[in-house]
Structure formats: C-alpha cells, structure tokens
Amino acid sequence: MLERLNQAMEHIEDHLGEPVDAAELARIAMTSEYHFRRMFSALAGIPLSEYVRRRRLTLAGAEVLAGKRTLLDVAVRYGYGSGEAFARAFRAVHGVGPGEARRTGAALYSQPRMSFRLIVEGSSGMxxxxxxxxxxxxxxxxxxxxxxxxxxxxxxxxxxxxxxxxxxxxxxxxxxxxxxxxxxxxxxxxxxxxxxxxxxxxxxxxxxxxxxxxxxxxxxxxxxxxxxxxxxxxxxxxxxxxxxxxxxxxxxxxxxxxxxxxxxxxxxxxxxxxxxxxxxxxxxxxxx
Structure with missing residues (x-):
C-alpha cells in the first residue's frame, strides 16, 4: 500500500500545474478515493488539497524569486487563472505578495516533498x-x-x-x-x-x-x-x-x-x- 501511495505522490509532483485529481491518485494507489483521502490525511497530518496547494506555491515561490518568468506566467504555470487569484494564494502561504517577494527577496515558506515509509518495530501488536x-x-x-x-x-x-x-x-x-x-x-x-x-x-x-x-x-x-x-x-x-x-x-x-x-x-x-x-x-x- 505504501509503495503505491508513493507512486501517487510522484504523480502529484508531475501535475502540480493542474487541478488535483483525487480519483486518479486513488486509482494509482489501487484504493477508493474516500480511503485515499483518509489515508493521506492520517499519514501526512494535513489534507491532500492543502499539501498540493503548499507544494504548488513552494515551487511557484522559487520561480518568483528567480525572476526568469513574469508573475502572470508563473501564475498560469501553476494553475491560477488570474494574477489576483495567484497573489491571494501566494500571500496565504508565504505571508507576502509575489510582487513584493520578487522586489525584496523575502524569505518564503517551503513545503518539502512527502514520501511515506512503514517502520516496523515489532515491539507491540494491535x-x-x-x-x-x-x-x-x-x-x-x-x-x-x-x-x-x-x-x-x-x-x-x-x-x-x-x-x-x-x-x-x-x-x-x-x-x-x-x-x-x-x-x-x-x-x-x-x-x-x-x-x-x-x-x-x-x-x-x-x-x-x-x-x-x-x-x-x-x-x-x-x-x-x-x-x-x-x-x-x-x-x-x-x-x-x-x-x-x-x-x-x-x-x-x-x-x-x-x-x-x-x-x-x-x-x-x-x-x-x-x-x-x-x-x-x-x-x-x-x-x-
């Protein structure tokens, strides 16, 4: 189960610019969408949608600071339909707007990629x-x-x-x-x-x-x-x-x-x- 869950995590990384498709992630993990969401939330400590949002804006933040693309290009690349929507989401995660972050080189929040592993201690049963x-x-x-x-x-x-x-x-x-x-x-x-x-x-x-x-x-x-x-x-x-x-x-x-x-x-x-x-x-x- 955890191996398939990690395959689903790879799929998230490959599609961060698109709306999250929980049904497809559940198919990769070979389980139901309901159970996938429950399993992810229990293991990660945050809901699936929140993790995807944080990962998306972590990568977007790096591109904002790099300055190689316009802010609108970065917004579109990560699935935001307008600069205003991107700015609101960016500020909610990083505490600063993308324009100000680019001008000042502000410190931004980073959500690391998650992977899951099972640690078997064998000290107690359930x-x-x-x-x-x-x-x-x-x-x-x-x-x-x-x-x-x-x-x-x-x-x-x-x-x-x-x-x-x-x-x-x-x-x-x-x-x-x-x-x-x-x-x-x-x-x-x-x-x-x-x-x-x-x-x-x-x-x-x-x-x-x-x-x-x-x-x-x-x-x-x-x-x-x-x-x-x-x-x-x-x-x-x-x-x-x-x-x-x-x-x-x-x-x-x-x-x-x-x-x-x-x-x-x-x-x-x-x-x-x-x-x-x-x-x-x-x-x-x-x-x-």
Missing part, C-alpha cells in the same frame, strides 16, 4: 476485531465544533462539560448495545477539510429506549466496522491509537475505510493519567 452490525441508534446530544487536527479540541471539552458527568453517567445505564458506554461520534467530516471547518460531534449511548436528558438521536446504518482497543498514558494512548490504525493496520490488512461516522469510547482514570480507548471505524473489504 488488538482489533472486525464486526458486522445491523443499523443502530445513538441517543444523546450533538453540536457543531471546529475541526482540530492536533491536540485537545476546546469546543469539544466545553460541550462535554455542558452535558455534565452526572448526566453522562445516567445515560450509560440505558446503553443496550455495542459499542457500550458513552461514545463520541464524529460525522460529516471529509479528510480534505481544512482545520477550523465545522463538523458534527455527538455524545450519547447506543440504545433503543428513550433516555432522559438525551434530546437528539443519530441513526447509524448497517455495515462492517473495525474495532481497535488500546490502554496506556492519557492522552497519548488515544492519539497514538488513531495514528497506528492508519500507519500500521490498514497497510497490513485487506480493508479500506468507507463513508460513515467514526465512533470512540475513552475511559480515563480518576487521576487523569491512564486511559482505556476503543475506536470504531467503518470499513469495507479492499478489492483485489
């Missing part, structure tokens, strides 16, 4: 199971939060506090299916969303009953789920579990991610230092 589920219902409360790729999400922290520990504890008693306990649900989220994009976030329990204080419900369709478990230092154990699913499990198993909400359950110790985590990711068998 606990997982594959589950076929009929559709189920999660009841609780939902909100919209800005997407945060790294570290704690303050909006989520405040939302969970607004529900309260006592309410969450009462909800847990009404759970009657897997995943058990209070779960967090992330939906309506594309792997190409930039940081700050508003996404759906839901806290609740799997239950067919009416749950006091749970004002909303979420219907999850039937399908296959890969379920992963981890225990360790909080929050490292939780953060590393998500990373390891994409860097270790998917490249080594005949599955790919499919559209659908991601579910997670985290139990943190009283002193806040240890966590038991469980993550449910919607998957399907990879073709071939």
């Amino acid at each position: 606990r997982y199971r594959v589950v076929e589920r009929d559709g189920f219902r999660i009841v609780g409360r939902g909100t919209r939060v800005p997407l945060v790729y790294e570290g704690m999400n303050p909006a989520i922290v405040e939302f969970v506090k607004s529900i309260g520990k006592e309410t969450l504890g009462r909800w847990e008693a009404y759970g009657d299916g897997e995943p058990g306990g209070v779960v967090a649900v992330v939906g309506n989220h594309s792997a190409d969303d930039p940081e700050g994009t508003e996404i759906d976030y839901f806290q609740g329990v799997v239950s067919g009953a009416e749950v006091p204080g749970a004002s909303q419900s979420l219907d999850v369709g039937p399908g296959t789920w890969a379920v992963f478990e981890s225990s360790g230092e909080f929050p490292r154990a939780v953060q590393y579990l998500w990373r390891d699913v994409y860097t270790q499990w998917f490249p080594s198993n005949p599955y790919r991610s499919r559209p659908g909400p991601s579910l997670s359950r985290t139990r943190v110790s009283e002193d806040g230092t240890h966590a038991d985590a469980e993550v449910w990711i919607p998957v399907e068998r990879a073709e071939g």
Whole structure:
C-alpha cells in the first residue's frame, strides 16, 4: 500500500500545474478515493488539497524569486487563472505578495516533498476485531465544533462539560448495545477539510429506549466496522491509537475505510493519567 501511495505522490509532483485529481491518485494507489483521502490525511497530518496547494506555491515561490518568468506566467504555470487569484494564494502561504517577494527577496515558506515509509518495530501488536452490525441508534446530544487536527479540541471539552458527568453517567445505564458506554461520534467530516471547518460531534449511548436528558438521536446504518482497543498514558494512548490504525493496520490488512461516522469510547482514570480507548471505524473489504 505504501509503495503505491508513493507512486501517487510522484504523480502529484508531475501535475502540480493542474487541478488535483483525487480519483486518479486513488486509482494509482489501487484504493477508493474516500480511503485515499483518509489515508493521506492520517499519514501526512494535513489534507491532500492543502499539501498540493503548499507544494504548488513552494515551487511557484522559487520561480518568483528567480525572476526568469513574469508573475502572470508563473501564475498560469501553476494553475491560477488570474494574477489576483495567484497573489491571494501566494500571500496565504508565504505571508507576502509575489510582487513584493520578487522586489525584496523575502524569505518564503517551503513545503518539502512527502514520501511515506512503514517502520516496523515489532515491539507491540494491535488488538482489533472486525464486526458486522445491523443499523443502530445513538441517543444523546450533538453540536457543531471546529475541526482540530492536533491536540485537545476546546469546543469539544466545553460541550462535554455542558452535558455534565452526572448526566453522562445516567445515560450509560440505558446503553443496550455495542459499542457500550458513552461514545463520541464524529460525522460529516471529509479528510480534505481544512482545520477550523465545522463538523458534527455527538455524545450519547447506543440504545433503543428513550433516555432522559438525551434530546437528539443519530441513526447509524448497517455495515462492517473495525474495532481497535488500546490502554496506556492519557492522552497519548488515544492519539497514538488513531495514528497506528492508519500507519500500521490498514497497510497490513485487506480493508479500506468507507463513508460513515467514526465512533470512540475513552475511559480515563480518576487521576487523569491512564486511559482505556476503543475506536470504531467503518470499513469495507479492499478489492483485489
């Protein structure tokens, strides 16, 4: 999988002056476009579209400073239809306009080329199971939060506090299916969303009953789920579990991610230092 992913990265480099064709990149990587975007975002730490934009403007910045082409020629060469559009994109990445950069020789941002490799340490395995589920219902409360790729999400922290520990504890008693306990649900989220994009976030329990204080419900369709478990230092154990699913499990198993909400359950110790985590990711068998 990683070898094919690197072939897709070569294709990006060869076509930086054209609109990114995620479907073609997925074909090269021999997977679905949805899974390619998810895999790239998890491995690279940024969405595919953002990486392409940074690479495109890194090369454009070098040509601006070199002074051999007009600014409009550079803009067209890297896929911008007008000098104004190029100037806006250039400033967003480099913090300075192309004309000023050329006049002053300003320091510019450089996005290096990415390639991927799998480091196999063999020191620990992953606990997982594959589950076929009929559709189920999660009841609780939902909100919209800005997407945060790294570290704690303050909006989520405040939302969970607004529900309260006592309410969450009462909800847990009404759970009657897997995943058990209070779960967090992330939906309506594309792997190409930039940081700050508003996404759906839901806290609740799997239950067919009416749950006091749970004002909303979420219907999850039937399908296959890969379920992963981890225990360790909080929050490292939780953060590393998500990373390891994409860097270790998917490249080594005949599955790919499919559209659908991601579910997670985290139990943190009283002193806040240890966590038991469980993550449910919607998957399907990879073709071939």
